[in-house]
Amino acid sequence: MASSPLAVLSRRSLLAGLGAGVVAGPAAAQDFFDGLMRAEPRPAAHRAAPGAEWSQGFDSASRNIQMPRSSLPTLSPETREATEQAVQIYANIVARGGWPMVPPADRLRLGMRHRSVPALRQRLAVSGDLDSTAGVSDVFDSFVEAGVRRFQARNGIQADGVVRESTFRALNVPAELRARQLEINAARLRARAGALGNRYVAVNIPAAQLEAVENNVVVSRHTAIVGKPDRPSPELAVRILEVNFNPFWTVPVSIIRKDLIPKMQAEPDYLAKYKIRVYDGRGRELDPRNINWNSDEAVNYQFRQDPGEQNSMGTVRINMANPHSVYMHDTPQKNLFGEDRRFDSSGCVRVQNVRDLVTWILAGTQWDRSHVDAVSRSGERIDARPVQPIPVYWVYVSAWATADGVVQFREDIYDRDGLGGLVAGR
Secondary structure, three states: OOOOOOOOOHHHHHHHHHHHHOOOOOOOOHHHHHHHHOOOOOOOOOOOOOOOOOOOOOHHHHHHOOOOOOOOOOOOHHHHHHHHHHHHHOOOOOOOOOOOOOOOOOOOOOOEOOHHHHHHHHHHHOOOOOOOOOOOOOOOHHHHHHHHHHHHOOOOOOOOOOOOOOHHHHHHOOHHHHHHHHHHHEEEEEEEEOOOOOOOOHHHHHOEEEEEEEEOOEEEEEEEEEHHHHHHOOOEEEEEEEEEEOOOOOHHHHHHHHHHHHHHHHHHHHHHHHOOEEOOOOOOOHHHHHHOOOOOOOOOOOOEOOOOOOOOOOEEEEEEEEOOOEEEOOOHHHHHHHHHHHHHEEEOOOOOHHHHHHHHHHOOOOOOOHHHHHHHOOOOOEEEHHHOOOEEEEEOOOOEEOOOOEEEEEEOOOOOOOOOOOOOOO
């Protein structure tokens, strides 16, 4: 099946492509595919123009498998319908016997010959990540590498084409569990069937990804860091009320107890090092040396971190009224955005390239990108409001399909699908 410029597929064409075993390429955050393009330069004739949708595979070995559209939102009526269709597709895969298990190896990569490669080829072909003309050799050739990259991107794994433990683990989730995962998440998407708004922000917690959506098109997609399994980010539907530049950070009691007290026991100058001040109930600043850090005394005080480069919220907080006291924000720990498993916060959501998002939130006001950058650098405490409050949805969707036929899976990081350790990444 030759690839063609991507368009919104009709129900018939989607089912036909998927039913034939060609699940139209892998899905992933846009930065995964940007990484692919940097890692695998293509001939000029195959490169998309800046900002254009991809109409070809990223190399000649995979030109017959269609790449996904980068502008399709995770939350939309089209995604809900495509996910319901994917439930039937995967039920058919299960009925035909599913896919083979891939025998683990230390590492599989381009140019290797290994006894696991034939099973890997079969596994990728069943889910549509490998062109059916790629053959059955035990050589890990460019066809297999292309299929692995697509599979990794569809499963939220760094798409480098090398099969390591995390990729083996995802490959060997049985088809029956993936089919059930799609059923569970189709129900979640149906629960979000109401009007979302013309402009909204969606955070998909298992994907650790944020989308800014306007007129049902993703205008920017951001890698995110969400809550740890023992401090999960909540599902919510609220509104963005304001943006706080160079904010103070008031440390929640839960973090005082779980993090701050142990850190002060191990490193007595920790508060001074990170410019965190302590105040009593009357607003008087206290000397940390007068607090008994071998007790819970500290939870009776307020801890506030000064604005600056060391501030845990970075230079921007996106504020929204909610009963969980969570928000979205910048971070000084930008290295964490490069991890596959980005579940490292205490419930809030850290956003990569947050100034791009803030500029979009404040569109129609004086806050263009140059103004946002200037104030962020200045260290000045300023608040800004969008023209209208913007809906924001934090959702838990660990499996979904978009209108181009791409099916995505993520780890059930909080074990809410109830399908056991394989889907939860354990």
